[in-house]
Amino acid sequence: MALESTFKKEMIINVGPQHPSTHGVLRLVMTLDGEIIKDTKPVIGYLHRGMEKLAESRNYFQYLPMVDRIDYLSSFFCSAAFCYAVESIAGIKVPKRAEYIRLITMEFNRITSHLMWLAAFLLDLGATTPMFYAFREREDIVKLFEDLTGQRMMYNFYTFGGVKKDLPEGWMTKALDLCKLMPKMFDEYEAIITKNPIFMERTKGVGVLTQKMATDYAITGANIRGSGIDFDLRKTNPYSVYDEIEFNTHLSQNSDSYDRYMVRIAEMRESVKIIEQALKQIPGGTPEKLKVKSVNCGCKNEDCEFCGFDAQLVGKKLNAAVFKPPAGEAISMIEAPRGIITCYVVSDGTNKPSRVKWRTPSFSSVQVLPELIKGKNYSDLMPIFGSLDVVLPEVDR
């Protein structure tokens, strides 16, 4: 075997689909020259379940449990996107109490999704302990969800016009206690990792996503806020009751992996503040108070705080078997933890949707990976890919 041929040959390796840290079943076909990556080709489709096709053979209420499974780590957001689109077609108004419950559950879901991201990101880099601490926090929140909806992960809680059940007794106190505890836990994660010199060396200056690249590839969410572009759908096009809550969006200017990490940690703290405000502002207050006051009041006025429209849970009681929205189409966009989820629903007047199209943020993030990683060391794959927060069920649908 002549030595010259081995010097010039480039090695092609497969990262995945079975790999401990591709966050799902993703296959990356990499061409390596020693340790430098020459080119990458992501091969997706291992988790394709035909979510869009399934919608064409089921009616609206039968499709609702399946929407949760498009991105199982942020299932409230996918559910919200679909519900807002169908409510827009059918012209159903959502009462304020239901909107507040939707907002609280969505923000808790943002925290659980970011905690899961933190666990996976740090595990890839080699720090094995913050994963267990993140899962301990996640367990508390997921227990709250189980008290509220009945399941820990695939909630099936939103319906067209509102939510299915009211908050159980004692839920709001538990949620407020958790909100007081969580910033201390976030401080602990930061003490372990944020200023750690090894972590900073691994992530600073690595994976710089320029503003032009981000806008070209339609990347949204925390990735784009780490590059300095101030685009948060909750502020620019507020849906739900986000215009009644005060919160800040966090930006960072250096566009590297470290900044995306900082932006997500700051977003988690911001979500805790949003939840505290919402729990204080919810119309009707705690469910016990609401029950007692509405029985005592009994005025049936539209504007009454306790028995008016805004204290209901569903805008209009719908019969699942005969729900037929009028013909039309609608788009709804939601700021999910990874970016913007868009749902486009076309209805033709029957009880089955004619076409449902999903645009998920991880699909765009995976496409920017080859450009971010060209010419870099093979070990840089982990910080870059982890900080982009790609989750495969969203990519493949």
Add this chain to the structure above:
Amino acid sequence: MKKLFNKTVCGITEIARGMFTILKHAFRPAITLEYPEKKPVLSSRTRGRLALTTNQDGNLTCVGCMSCTKACPCGDLIQIESAKDENNRTVINKFTIDIGRCIFCGNCTQACPKDALIMTDEYELADYSRESLVFDKDKLMLSPEESANWRDKKERDI
């Protein structure tokens, strides 16, 4: 030179801070729940295995309206055969649910107008073959006492 010294000292303090934060956790109680000796306490709204309620005389509460079959996303999961007896009341001859394919979404229990189909909190359903996971009427039926218990719980909760 001074910058290098500063960087080293900073690095060592941050690593030490991280290490002591982790050491604090060694003195906290473990969060492990030793399953299967200790089982977790589930909420009252938990969506577990499906079951059919019965009234006092031991008959099923189900009236055969087929709302659950129409609400289920999974196609022909629930199969019901009913007939009318002499007093014009429905008698359910066959009620089969394929628990192996159920996604536990709860659409059927929401759709049921009489609270005949409910979800218990049982989740240990593993078995050795797919055929044994197709539950028929006898396996799904709850006793009248259990049904009464469930109705009491529902009155108190939501």
Add this chain to the structure above:
Amino acid sequence: MYDIYLEIFNKLGIPTIFAEITWPVIPFIFVAILLILVVIFLVLMERKVLAWLTVRKGPNRVGPFGFFQTIADAIKLLCKEDIMSKDTNKILFTLAPMIVFAPIMVIYGLMPFTEKFVAINLAAGLFLVFALSSITTVGIVLAGWASNNKYSLLGGMRSAAQAISYEIPLVIAVLSIAVLAGTLNLSDIVVAQSGGVSDGVFLSWNVFSWNIIPAFIGFVVFFICSIAEVNRIPFDLPEAESELVSGYNTEYSGMKFALFFLAEYAAMFIMSVLIVTLFLGGYLSPFSDYLSVILFQNIIHSQAILDIFMHIEQGFWLIAKTYFVIFIIIWIRATLPRLRADQLMSFAWKFLLPLSLVNLTIVAVFKYFVTLMNG
């Protein structure tokens, strides 16, 4: 240990010729028993300590507090199928784990566990320890090459580069110890750390003459380099689970994998014993004399039994200090993320190497003034 062995034969009345013939087997038995006991406890200790640091419980099903977990793991690994890919070089594939494991077993025989329990007491023991630990690098490269797998090859190459780069600051830090003690014999290095600074109640405590005080920078450098030599986090790029799917370990299954696993834990233990022997006073107690001897001096008047108590206490001090160092190594594993390959190299060459040379200078100056003061 040879003199104890001869004494036992003398007491029993058997002629010494038998002792000379049967002697070569004894160090091997000693090392084998010690190795097995050490590894059984160490694997369990690592899993338990890691679990406590992450608010979990470690293994607690197999035996009380999970004591027999390692034995269960070993039996499982023994019963596994020995898989070899089609195009591997069978001889090299089988040879690689042995080359990694065997030198470490030899190092166990050189360490002074108590005053008399040194299996082989060589005049150049310190030199032989580092010569042997360099052989394991060859085994790792062989493992990476013979696996016929691109991931393993990457892992093997990285590990060779890392091991060679971190050996140099390691050996220079050890040079400073040789300067302080004036000898390369490990038992003499331990004895040179006794006696304290001067006479007096507190100042004669051994702890003030441990080598860590003048050679503190050397201790830090040696500690970091020994973690790198054993391939542990933060330097475990060769077997990084999330990047290379276990690096040079990937294709090994069954007993060969068990040998790699065993070699890593055995190396971790022996590096800790080396740290304790060179810097922390070995089997000497931190106080000026042995506690058990002081306690029992007036009760028991037989010198032989007092000697036995002294040996037991020396063993206890060595084990206590060693497990303290191992706890810190496991604690570091729990906290820090991994370094990238080129950052690893630049850390070794640009930071640790100058630091170890600075340490050598400081120690040499210190030793000069000490000898000056002692006349």
